[in-house]
Amino acid sequence: MHIVVCVKQVPDTKIIKINPKTNTLDRRSAPAILNPYDAHAVQEAVRMKRLIKNVYISVLSMGPPQANAIIKKSLEIGADEGYLISDRAFAGADTLATSYALSKALEKIASIRPIDMILCGKHAIDGDTGQVGPGIARRLDIPPVTNVIEVTELSEKDQTVVVKRKLSGGYQLLRIQMPCLLTVEKEINEIEYSPLPNMLKAARYEPVVWTVNDLQDVDRTQLGLKGSPTIVGKMFTPPKHEGGKRLEGSADEQVKDLITCLLEEKKELFYVK
Amino acid sequence: MSKEYRGVWVFIEQNEGEIEGVSLELLGAGRTLADKLGVSLAGVLLGKNVLALCKQVISYGADEVYVIDHPVLEDYRTESYMKGVILLAEKYRPEIFLYGATPNGKDLASAVATDLSTGLTADTTMLDVDLEKRLLEASRPAFGGNIMATILCKKHRPQMATVRPKVMKALEPDSEKQGVIIEENIELHEEDMRTKVLKIVKDVSKSASLADAHIIVCGGKGLGDQQNFTLIYELAEVIGASVGGTRDVVEAGWLPHELQIGQTGETVTPKVYFAVGVSGAIQHVVGMKNSDIIIAINKDASAPIFDVATYGIVGDALVILPKLIQQFKEILTEKGGEISYAGKI
Numbered sequence: 001m002h003i004v005v006c007v008k009q010v011p012d013t014k015i016i017k018i019n020p021k022t023n024t025l026d027r028r029s030a031p032a033i034l035n036p037y038d039a040h041a042v043q044e045a046v047r048m049k050r051l052i053k054n055v056y057i058s059v060l061s062m063g064p065p066q067a068n069a070i071i072k073k074s075l076e077i078g079a080d081e082g083y084l085i086s087d088r089a090f091a092g093a094d095t096l097a098t099s100y101a102l103s104k105a106l107e108k109i110a111s112i113r114p115i116d117m118i119l120c121g122k123h124a125i126d127g128d129t130g131q132v133g134p135g136i137a138r139r140l141d142i143p144p145v146t147n148v149i150e151v152t153e154l155s156e157k158d159q160t161v162v163v164k165r166k167l168s169g170g171y172q173l174l175r176i177q178m179p180c181l182l183t184v185e186k187e188i189n190e191i192e193y194s195p196l197p198n199m200l201k202a203a204r205y206e207p208v209v210w211t212v213n214d215l216q217d218v219d220r221t222q223l224g225l226k227g228s229p230t231i232v233g234k235m236f237t238p239p240k241h242e243g244g245k246r247l248e249g250s251a252d253e254q255v256k257d258l259i260t261c262l263l264e265e266k267k268e269l270f271y272v273k
Numbered sequence: 274m275s276k277e278y279r280g281v282w283v284f285i286e287q288n289e290g291e292i293e294g295v296s297l298e299l300l301g302a303g304r305t306l307a308d309k310l311g312v313s314l315a316g317v318l319l320g321k322n323v324l325a326l327c328k329q330v331i332s333y334g335a336d337e338v339y340v341i342d343h344p345v346l347e348d349y350r351t352e353s354y355m356k357g358v359i360l361l362a363e364k365y366r367p368e369i370f371l372y373g374a375t376p377n378g379k380d381l382a383s384a385v386a387t388d389l390s391t392g393l394t395a396d397t398t399m400l401d402v403d404l405e406k407r408l409l410e411a412s413r414p415a416f417g418g419n420i421m422a423t424i425l426c427k428k429h430r431p432q433m434a435t436v437r438p439k440v441m442k443a444l445e446p447d448s449e450k451q452g453v454i455i456e457e458n459i460e461l462h463e464e465d466m467r468t469k470v471l472k473i474v475k476d477v478s479k480s481a482s483l484a485d486a487h488i489i490v491c492g493g494k495g496l497g498d499q500q501n502f503t504l505i506y507e508l509a510e511v512i513g514a515s516v517g518g519t520r521d522v523v524e525a526g527w528l529p530h531e532l533q534i535g536q537t538g539e540t541v542t543p544k545v546y547f548a549v550g551v552s553g554a555i556q557h558v559v560g561m562k563n564s565d566i567i568i569a570i571n572k573d574a575s576a577p578i579f580d581v582a583t584y585g586i587v588g589d590a591l592v593i594l595p596k597l598i599q600q601f602k603e604i605l606t607e608k609g610g611e612i613s614y615a616g617k618i
Contacts, residue, residue, distance in 0.1 A: 094392065095383075095386075095393065095395075096386065096387065096390065096391075096392065096393075099387060123537075125537075127395075128395065128396060128536065128537055129393075129395035129396070130379055130383065130395065131379075131382075131383040131386070131393055131395055133383070134351065134380055134383035134384045134387070135383055135384075135386070135387040137351075137384070138355075138384050138387040138388055139387060142467075143351065143352055143467040143468045144351050144380070144383075144384065145351070145468065146351075146376065146379070146380045146383075147376045147380075162471070165376070166376060167288075167376055167377070167473070168288075168293070168375050168376060168377075169475055169476060170473065170474050170475040170476035171473075171474050171476060172348070172349075172470055172472075172473050172474075173470070173471040173472045173473070173474065174350075174468055174469065174470055174471065175468070175469045175471055176467060176468050176469075177467040177468070180467070180468075185530075186530050187529075187530060187531075228392075229390070229391055229392030229426050229427075229428065229429040230392035230393070230394060230424050230425065230426050231424070231425055231426075231427065232422050232423070232424060232425075233410065233422075233423040233424065233425040234422075234423045235415070235420055235421065235422050235423075236420070236421050236423070237420060237421065237555075238399075238421050238555060243579050243580045243581070243582065243585070244567070244582050244583040244584055244585060245583070245584055245585070246579070246585045246586075246587065247584060247585065247586050251588055251592055251593055251596055252596060254586045254588065254593070255586075255593060255596045255597050255600055256600060258568065258584055258586065258597070259597075259600055259601065259604070261584060262545065262566070262568075263604075265566060266544055266545055266565070266566065269487055269488055269513075269544055269545060270512060270513075270605055271513070271605050271606045272604055272605060272606070273604060273605065273606050
C-alpha cells in the first residue's frame with residue numbers, strides 16, 4: 001500500500017510579525033516549520049504502517065528549495081521518500097492553482113508507484129483555508145473526506161478505510177473506497193519522538209526535486225499567479241471599536257465595581273445568595 | 274463573460290431536516306448584497322424530504338429556492354452533494370455563491386470551486402460588493418490573524434466564499450414573504466457512491482457546550498504558565514461558566530484544541546465573556562466580539578482587547594483573578610453541580 005502525504009512549509013504564525021507600514025509579512029521574523037496539521041498526517045501514515053505490513057510512505061511538497069527541511073522532518077517522523085516540486089512557475093498560486101500543481105505531481109508519483117491513499121493536514125496555519133485537500137481529490141477524481149479525527153479500520157484486501165469525520169456537533173462514521181484522500185485534525189494522534197535511525201536517515205536524505213518540466217501534460221495557464229482566480233485586493237486593520245468603560249481605583253474596588261455592573265445587567269445568570 | 278451570471282445564492286445546510294443557523298445568517302447577509310446589486314437572492318437546498326423547509330428559507334429572505342430532493346442525499350457526502358450543486362450552478366449561473374464555514378460547507382465549497390474552476394475565499398468575516406465592477410469583496414483575518422485581507426475574484430464566476438458562523442445577522446423571519454420554488458432532478462445511484470455513511474453520532478461534548486455557554490471565561494498567554502491557568506477554571510467553577518482559550522494557549526498545550534476560541538477555533542456569542550490575559554489579536558476577536566458583555570483583564574493598557582471590551586480592568590490577572598473569585602464566592606450560593614449548570618442551560 002502506498003500512502004502519499006502532502007506537506008507544506010509555513011512560517012510559525014505564533015511568532016510572525018506584520019510590518020505596520022507596508023501591511024506585509026515580515027517573513028524573517030518567524031522560523032519556517034512543517035505545518036503542524038501535516039505533521040499529524042505523516043504521523044497517521046506511520047501509525048497505519050505499523051497496523052498493516054507493506055506500507056510505503058511518500059511525502060510531497062511544493063515550495064522553494066528550502067522546503068527540503070520539512071521533507072527531512074517528515075522522514076524523521078517516519079516517511080520513506082520525499083518529493084519536492086519547485087519552480088518559479090508555481091509561485092503566487094492560490095488554492096485552485098496549488099491543487100492543480102500538486103495533482104500533476106501526484107500523477108507522476110502514481111506512475112512510479114500507484115497511490116492508495118493521500119493524506120493532508122486539515123489546513124495550513126498560514127492560510128487557514130483547508131481548500132487544497134478536497135481540490136486535489138476532485139482533480140484526481142477520488143473521494144475526499146475532510147476533518148478526520150480517527151481511522152478506525154483499514155482493510156488492504158477490500159481496499160476500504162473506515163474513519164470518523166468531525167461535524168459541527170458530533171461525527172460521521174464513513175467507509176470509503178480507496179484510493180481516497182483524507183484531511184486530518186490534530187486530535188487524530190500524538191506526534192511521537194523520532195527514533196534515532198529515522199533521524200540519521202533524514203540527515204543524509206536528499207528529496208527528489210522536480211521542476212515544471214519534469215511533470216507531464218501540464219497546462220501552464222493553470223499554474224501560479226496566472227492560474228489563480230483569487231487575488232488579494234487590499235490589506236487593512238479592521239475599524240476600531242469604541243472600547244467600553246475602564247474601571248478605576250484599587251484592584252479591590254475595580255473587582256467590586258465589575259461585579260456590581262454584571263449583577264445589574266445579567267442578574268439572571270448568577271445564583272446570588 | 275460576467276454578464277451571463279446573475280443573482281446571489283446561499284447554500285442551505287440542513288441536518289436531519291433542521292437548517293443550520295449559519296445558513297439563515299447568510300440569507301440575511303446575502304439579502305443585503307442582492308439588494309445592492311439589484312438581483313434576486315436564492316437558497317440552494319439539497320437533501321431527502323426537504324421540500325417542507327423551503328418556506329423557512331423564503332421567510333428568512335430568499336426570493337427563490339432551488340431544491341434537489343433525492344434519497345441518496347439523505348446524509349451529507351461530498352460526492353453526491355457536489356454533483357447536485359454543480360448541476361444547479363452550471364444551469365442557472367449565479368454571480369455570487371456563499372456557504373457556511375462549517376465542516377460540510379467548507380468541504381462542499383472546496384470541491385465545487387475546483388470543478389467550476391473558480392475562486393473561493395475561506396472563512397470570510399466581512400462581505401461587501403463593488404457595485405461598479407459587480408465584485409464580491411470577501412474579507413478575512415490573514416497571516417495568523419493580525420490583519421484583514423480582502424479577497425477578490427475578478428475573472429471567474431460564480432464568486433464563492435465560505436463565511437464564519439455567528440458573524441452575520443439573520444433577518445427576522447417574515448412568514449408572509451412569497452417566493453418561487455424550483456425543483457431540479459438528478460441522476461444519483463447509491464451503488465455509485467464510493468463513500469458510505471455507516472452512522473452519525475451526535476456529541477454534546479465540550480465544544481458544543483462552549484458554543485452554547487452563557488458565560489465563558491477565556492484565558493490567554495498573559496497568564497504566564499499552565500499552573501496559573503487553573504485560576505481560570507476556578508473562576509469558571511464559582512460562577513458556572515465554560516472555559517476557553519486563545520490559539521496561543523492551545524498551541525502551548527494548556528488546553529485541548531476543542532476549547533480554542535477564534536478564527537480557527539469556535540465562534541462564541543455568550544451573554545458574558547471574560548478575556549483574561551488575552552491581548553486581542555484579530556483572529557481571536559472575530560470569534561468572540563458578538564458577546565453581550567465583554568470583560569477584559571490585562572496588564573497592558575494598550576492591548577487591543579480593551580477596544581472591544583464593555584468593561585476593562587488594567588491590572589495583573591494573577592492579582593485580579595483571586596479577588597474576583599473571592600468576591601463572587603461571597604455573594605453567590607455554593608450549589609456545586611447546580612452552579613456549574615447555571616452558565617449553560
